[in-house]
Every structure is written in structure tokens, then in C-alpha cells.
Amino acid sequence: xxxxxxxxxxxxxxxxxxxxxxxxxxxxxxxxxxxxxxxxxxxxxxxxxxxxxxxxxxxxxxxxxxxxxxxxxxxxxxxxxxxxxxxxxxxxxxxxxxxxxxxxxxxxxxxxxxxxxxxxxxxxxxxxxxxxxxxxxxxxxxxxxxxxxx
Amino acid sequence: xxxxxxxxxxxxxxxxxxxxxxxxxxxxxxxxxxxxxxxxxxxxxxxxxxxxxxxxxxxxxxxxxxxxxxxxxxxxxxxxxxxxxxxxxxxxxxxxxxxxxxxxxxxxxxxxxxxxxxxxxxxxxxxxxxxxxxxxxxxxxxxxxxxxxxxxxxxxxxxxxxxxxxxxxxxxxxxxxxxxxxxxxxxxxxxxxxxxxxxxxxxxxxxxxxxxxxxxxxxxxxxxxxxxxxxxxxxxxxxxxxxxxxxxxxxxxxxxxxxxxxxxxxxxxxxxxxxxxxxxxxxxxxxxxxxxxxxxxxxxxxxxxxxxxxxxxxxxxxxxxxxxxxxxxxxxxxxxxxxxxxxxxxxxxxxxxxxxxxxxxxxxxxxxxxxxxxxxxxxxxxxxxxxxxxxxxxxxxxxxxxxxxxxxxxxxxxxxxxxxxxxxxxxxxxxx
Numbered sequence: 001x002x003x004x005x006x007x008x009x010x011x012x013x014x015x016x017x018x019x020x021x022x023x024x025x026x027x028x029x030x031x032x033x034x035x036x037x038x039x040x041x042x043x044x045x046x047x048x049x050x051x052x053x054x055x056x057x058x059x060x061x062x063x064x065x066x067x068x069x070x071x072x073x074x075x076x077x078x079x080x081x082x083x084x085x086x087x088x089x090x091x092x093x094x095x096x097x098x099x100x101x102x103x104x105x106x107x108x109x110x111x112x113x114x115x116x117x118x119x120x121x122x123x124x125x126x127x128x129x130x131x132x133x134x135x136x137x138x139x140x141x142x143x144x145x146x147x148x149x150x
Numbered sequence: 151x152x153x154x155x156x157x158x159x160x161x162x163x164x165x166x167x168x169x170x171x172x173x174x175x176x177x178x179x180x181x182x183x184x185x186x187x188x189x190x191x192x193x194x195x196x197x198x199x200x201x202x203x204x205x206x207x208x209x210x211x212x213x214x215x216x217x218x219x220x221x222x223x224x225x226x227x228x229x230x231x232x233x234x235x236x237x238x239x240x241x242x243x244x245x246x247x248x249x250x251x252x253x254x255x256x257x258x259x260x261x262x263x264x265x266x267x268x269x270x271x272x273x274x275x276x277x278x279x280x281x282x283x284x285x286x287x288x289x290x291x292x293x294x295x296x297x298x299x300x301x302x303x304x305x306x307x308x309x310x311x312x313x314x315x316x317x318x319x320x321x322x323x324x325x326x327x328x329x330x331x332x333x334x335x336x337x338x339x340x341x342x343x344x345x346x347x348x349x350x351x352x353x354x355x356x357x358x359x360x361x362x363x364x365x366x367x368x369x370x371x372x373x374x375x376x377x378x379x380x381x382x383x384x385x386x387x388x389x390x391x392x393x394x395x396x397x398x399x400x401x402x403x404x405x406x407x408x409x410x411x412x413x414x415x416x417x418x419x420x421x422x423x424x425x426x427x428x429x430x431x432x433x434x435x436x437x438x439x440x441x442x443x444x445x446x447x448x449x450x451x452x453x454x455x456x457x458x459x460x461x462x463x464x465x466x467x468x469x470x471x472x473x474x475x476x477x478x479x480x481x482x483x484x485x486x487x488x489x490x491x492x493x494x495x496x497x498x499x500x501x502x503x504x505x506x507x508x509x510x511x512x513x514x515x516x517x518x519x520x521x522x523x524x525x526x527x528x529x530x531x532x533x534x535x536x537x538x539x540x541x542x543x544x545x546x547x548x549x550x551x552x553x554x555x556x557x558x559x560x561x562x563x564x565x566x567x568x569x570x571x572x573x574x575x576x577x578x579x580x581x582x
Contacts, residue, residue, distance in 0.1 A: 007532025009525060011561055037534045039541075042560045044534045065525060065563055067532035098533065 001136040003073040004052035008045040009065040027058045035101045050141035071116045075133040078111040153265040158464045172437030180443040183227040185220045211446045217247040238286040239387045252441040263296035263393030270381040274301035279324040283309040288391020312340040326356040330484040331364040335515030338375045349377035361484035363472045403456040403468030418476040426457040450477045489575045501529045501540045505566040512580040519556040527563045
């Protein structure tokens with residue numbers, strides 16, 4: 001299963017992220033995860049949201065430069081070595097990771113690792129074969145992070 | 151104090167007689183070129199059409215576009231065998247304007263420039279360091295030949311490599327330099343970095359500054375830093391290069407060598423001549439050139455004639471330092487750049503959006519160019535490395551076109567305000 005990541009081109013200056021979040025807030029779109037990568041005067045904001053298609057439309061309408069791309073959201077156990085089992089597999093199979101970030105779903109239980117790789121289909125099959133569960137947008141939205149859990 | 155006293159102090163009336171003969175001869179010579187032959191036939195012009203200098207107004211103007219459209223040999227008035235040198239306007243690759251010279255043309259140019267630098271005080275005993283680019287650019291070879299003719303020692307240092315420039319200056323006790331004004335200011339910071347004071351640690355007493363417009367304030371600043379006299383020089387490759395007009399020791403306007411060039415100042419909109427003393431576009435006609443005579447060439451440079459006689463005794467009139475351009479050409483570090491060159495290159499690169507903005511800055515005496523470029527919404531892949539690759543590509547492509555490395559700033563689509571009608575594409579923040 002493939003999840004979607006929104007990428008927004010943004011100049012590296014105050015207020016740029018605020019203008020993105022204000023659109024999403026107005027549209028009542030929930031952000032699951034975010035990363036920002038910058039290169040001097042510009043950068044890219046990556047977002048995992050609960051309704052990527054609607055978010056894309058709203059941000060585009062607001063004049064932003066947006067791209068929607070498939071990524072793999074892999075469910076991993078939130079424990080020592082949890083991420084390592086995934087990365088070792090990708091390494092063994094020579095899959096290159098272009099971008100990756102993670103977030104905890106349920107403390108000490110479940111986490112999600114979002115990977116943007118060079119060989120999507122191969123990796124998807126590979127993960128399935130090795131028992132990793134991937135989440136699509138719907139599954140991601142349905143899971144409520146248990147913020148209070150200790 | 152004069153290189154050729156009789157010519158430099160010639161009676162105006164006599165000068166005008168020579169000019170009329172020169173103009174008629176030029177019409178005959180120019181008529182042998184493909185371009186002027188065509189124009190003369192169309193307009194029914196020949197040497198007899200010109201009975202007085204005033205009659206020059208019967209002849210159509212020649213523009214840079216005419217040179218480009220008849221590239222490369224459309225203006226050649228002699229057999230190609232007679233040509234010994236070509237030069238080209240700086241900056242442009244592709245359809246650059248090229249100028250060809252016969253041996254006599256080179257000799258005449260050398261003589262004019264020798265007259266110019268001698269006027270400013272250069273003598274046989276001087277050691278002259280030419281800090282200009284050698285090659286297609288006229289500032290290198292032009293000065294080289296002229297100073298050799300005077301008999302001074304020439305150090306053909308070429309442009310750039312600041313530490314070596316300073317080393318040469320100190321090792322060989324350079325007394326005169328030819329330098330682009332912004333580079334002179336930049337070089338002063340290198341002196342500081344090396345804990346050297348050019349006033350104490352060098353022997354330079356004369357500088358020829360040119361190839362880019364600069365203010366009187368900037369000249370005075372250069373003189374103050376270095377403790378030498380800086381003389382303003384004007385020229386353009388279409389009219390040989392440097393040596394068209396030059397400052398005398400009075401440093402109050404540049405004597406334009408009217409025995410070689412017929413001078414007109416026109417209103418760039420109406421194209422009508424303006425009165426002496428009024429500002430307008432400088433239009434020049436070559437009076438002695440063989441290889442590539444040019445008639446009423448529009449320089450696009452804004453200046454005015456200083457009508458009053460100069461106290462140095464020379465009768466050739468003076469023009470004021472260049473105020474600006476009537477077209478959108480930019481001059482950066484001595485390189486001529488048209489915004490159109492940048493636009494053309496940018497539009498060839500996939501991933502570039504519709505608008506761009508050129509910003510010129512002067513920091514630490516160093517001029518730089520920044521280009522804000524909108525990205526193309528449709529081609530955005532969401533990856534930072536794509537944007538970085540795009541930026542690198544733009545830098546490389548522009549560098550190959552304009553010979554200067556610009557700083558590229560990628561911006562969001564529609565973030566650059568569009569101008570009314572003709573887009574405003576340049577912001578020049580360079581001040582003194």
C-alpha cells in the first residue's frame with residue numbers, strides 16, 4: 001500500500017511555513033508528519049496529511065507549487081532495533097533512500113517510518129515478503145497516536 | 151605635453167574641413183561594403199550628396215542590430231585579405247558584434263590611444279601594467295600596442311589574479327596601470343588583506359580607468375586609496391575600442407578625437423540633433439577607417455558635449471563622463487550584458503518558470519549579479535535535489551553566456567511582480 005506525501009516548494013524566509021499551515025487549518029486538514037529540507041535560499045516542505053488530494057488542491061489554489069508523490073509508510077515496532085531491521089533489509093537489497101522520517105504512533109509499541117525510495121514497486125513487494133506492513137492514507141488517518149500513553 | 155601638437159591643437163575651422171574630406175572619403179569606402187552599398191542605392195546617396203558636415207543628416211543611422219543582421223562580413227569595405235585583426239564586443243557569445251581592422255586601422259588606433267595616454271602623462275620611462283583581459287576584448291591589445299608605441303615597458307598582466315597583480319606591481323615598480331574601476335576598488339581590499347598600503351608600497355602614479363561607467367565620486371575614491379591620478383577613458387569596440395575619448399590632465403571631460411570621429415549628439419527618441427551642451431545619445435562616424443567604416447553609429451551611450459574650450463589647449467571638444475545607456479545594456483565588471491541574453495538562456499532551461507529579475511549589487515567594492523528565477527510549477531518533482539540541480543544548471547548556462555558567475559535564487563511562481571507592458575527585469579543597486 002502506498003501513502004502520499006505532499007511536497008511544497010518554499011523560499012527560505014519567515015512566514016512561508018505559516019502560509020502553508022494556515023491553508024491546511026482553514027481546510028480542516030490534519031497533519032500527521034512534516035519535514036523541511038532547505039538549501040540556502042529555498043527549500044521543500046514535506047507533509048503527510050489525512051486528505052492529500054484535497055490538501056494539494058487547496059495549496060495549489062493558494063498559489064503554491066505543490067507536488068504529490070507516493071511514499072511508503074512502513075509500520076515498525078517502537079523498540080530498540082525496530083528501525084534497524086527495516087534499514088538492513090533495504091541495504092541488503094540495494095534500495096536507496098532519498099528521504100525518510102518517522103513518527104511514533106503508540107509509544108513503546110508502534111511507529112511509522114516514511115521512506116521515499118528509488119525503486120518503489122520493488123520495495124513494496126520486498127516489504128510485503130518480509131512481513132512489514134505498509135499503510136495507505138486511510139490507514140494512516142485512522143490511527144490515532146496515543147499521545148497520553150507513557 | 152602633446153603627442154601630435156598640430157593635430158591636437160588644430161584650428162576648428164581647419165578641423166571641420168578635414169572632417170568633410172574624411173566624411174566624403176568614408177562614404178566612398180563604405181559604399182564598397184555589402185550593407186552600405188545596399189543602403190546608398192536605396193536612399194540614392196553618394197559622396198556628392200554631402201556638401202557640408204550638416205549634410206550627414208541625409209545618411210541613415212547604423213545600429214548594433216544592423217551589425218548583427220549583417221554578421222559577420224556585411225560591413226567589410228576591403229578584400230578579406232587586407233584584414234589583420236578582429237575584435238568583438240565583450241560578453242556576448244553567439245551573435246556578438248565583430249569588428250575587423252586592416253593594418254592601417256590598427257596603426258591609426260594605436261596612434262590615437264598613444265596620443266591619449268601621452269596626454270594623460272605616460273612617458274617612455276614608465277612601467278605600464280595592463281590589468282585588462284587580452285583577447286577579443288579591445289582593452290587588452292589596444293593599450294598594449296599604444297603603450298609600446300610610446301616606448302614604455304609593458305607588463306601584459308591580463309585581468310584577475312589579484313595577488314599576482316600586486317606582486318608584479320611591487321617587483322617591477324609599476325608606474326602606470328590600466329584597470330576597470332570596480333576592479334581597482336576590489337584590488338584595494340586585497341592590498342589591505344596583505345597588510346599593504348598601495349600609497350606607500352607601490353610606485354604607481356597614473357591609472358587609466360575605463361570599460362565601465364563610473365561616477366566622479368568613484369574615481370576620486372580610487373585616487374584617494376591609491377594616491378595616483380586616475381584618467382577616464384571612453385571607447386567601444388565598434389569604434390576601435392579605447393582611445394575614442396580620453397581625459398587630459400585637467401580631468402574635466404574627455405577629449406573626443408574629432409580628426410578620427412565625427413561627433414553628433416541626438417535625442418534618442420526623436421533622433422534629432424540636440425544643441426551643444428545638451429544631453430543625448432552619442433552618435434559617431436569613422437573618418438579614417440578602412441576595413442569597416444561605420445556611418446552615424448548609435449552608441450546608445452548618454453553624454454553631452456562640453457562646448458567651452460579646455461584650458462589644456464586642445465581644440466577637440468570634450469564629452470562628459472557617460473551617464474548611462476539609452477538601451478537596457480548592463481555593464482558588469484567591464485562585460486556588456488543585455489537582459490535579453492539572460493532571458494533567452496533561462497527560457498531554454500526546463501524547470502524555469504516565466505519571470506525573472508536581475509539584481510546588481512556592489513558589496514565590498516565588488517560588483518555581483520543575482521538573478522531571481524521563478525520555478526515552473528508543472529515540472530516541480532517535490533525533491534530538493536531537483537531544485538539544486540536546476541540552480542546549478544542555470545548558473546552554468548548563464549556563466550557560459552555572459553562570462554560572469556551569477557548567484558541564482560529560485561523563487562515561487564508568480565512571486566516576481568510583472569511590470570506594466572515591458573517587464574522591469576533589472577534592479578541596479580550599485581551606488582558609487
